[in-house]
Amino acid sequence: MRVPPRIERILFDFDGVLAHYHHEQRIAHLAGYAGAEHERVREVLFTSGLETEYDGGRISTALYLSRLGEGIARAIDEDTWIASRMAGSHADPAVMEQILALDAGLELGVLTNNGLLMAQAIPRIVAPIHPRLEGRVLCSGALQLRKPEPRIYTLALEHLGWDAARTLFVDDVFANVQGARSVGLHADTVTDAASLRQVFKRYRLA
Known part of the structure; x- marks a missing residue:
């Protein structure tokens, strides 16, 4: 044996x-916070490749949050991002x-x-x-x-x-x-x- x-x-x-982990719950949380369309949040986070860039360490947290905020037309700080991730996890x-x-x-x-x-x-x-x-x-x-x-x-x-x-x-x-x-x-x-x-x-x- x-x-x-x-x-x-x-x-x-x-x-x-x-x-x-539920992507949709996280997206819904961000969409509600920003007053943005659900699909727009999905596009900015995932379809654009932004999340993959950040996960791979190719961009800084500051740049990541800046591009995310610009994409959904509302500034996103670290606490807001963490809250959205917790909403889906x-x-x-x-x-x-x-x-x-x-x-x-x-x-x-x-x-x-x-x-x-x-x-x-x-x-x-x-x-x-x-x-x-x-x-x-x-x-x-x-x-x-x-x-x-x-x-x-x-x-x-x-x-x-x-x-x-x-x-x-x-x-x-x-x-x-x-x-x-x-x-x-x-x-x-x-x-x-x-x-x-x-x-x-x-x-x-x-």
């Missing part, structure tokens, strides 16, 4: 793992419960394909586990790479001071899991609380 590796650290994806209670039950000695972190502002939003969205993260929330915008690019995982490990051999990475996108495995991380696909429970059992974490 194969003995699972000793895992000392877990790196979580955010959207689709720790929280459910909801922590999975069953996932939160499982994470809270993990051994206190396990170090936990987040690696997400999102812009810099998400480092401020994530602790609020997943407030129950925020103390376990202790500032270990890494965004692709800060690393200037996006998953599944292999280099993003090595940069994340370097930043955290973690080694791949003792780290488990979980993501809802299999391509991202493959990217993590390519640099030596233990990695598995997780799409809900049930699949997370199975992964935790496989690695004898629960």
Whole structure:
């Protein structure tokens, strides 16, 4: 029988793992704030490629918010942006419960394909586990790479001071899991609380 590796650290994806993300709710929140058409907000954020540029670290937060505000004809500050993201993001209670039950000695972190502002939003969205993260929330915008690019995982490990051999990475996108495995991380696909429970059992974490 194969003995699972000793895992000392877990790196979580955010959207689709720790929280459910609903683009439409976020768009509706911004549209209501700006008095703009729903489709106009979608066009400025997503169709234009603005969100992808920001997530990849190719533009600053100031420029991102400026272009977003110009596009929907109302200035958007950081607090307003975070509020809109929180309107569309909801922590999975069953996932939160499982994470809270993990051994206190396990170090936990987040690696997400999102812009810099998400480092401020994530602790609020997943407030129950925020103390376990202790500032270990890494965004692709800060690393200037996006998953599944292999280099993003090595940069994340370097930043955290973690080694791949003792780290488990979980993501809802299999391509991202493959990217993590390519640099030596233990990695598995997780799409809900049930699949997370199975992964935790496989690695004898629960």
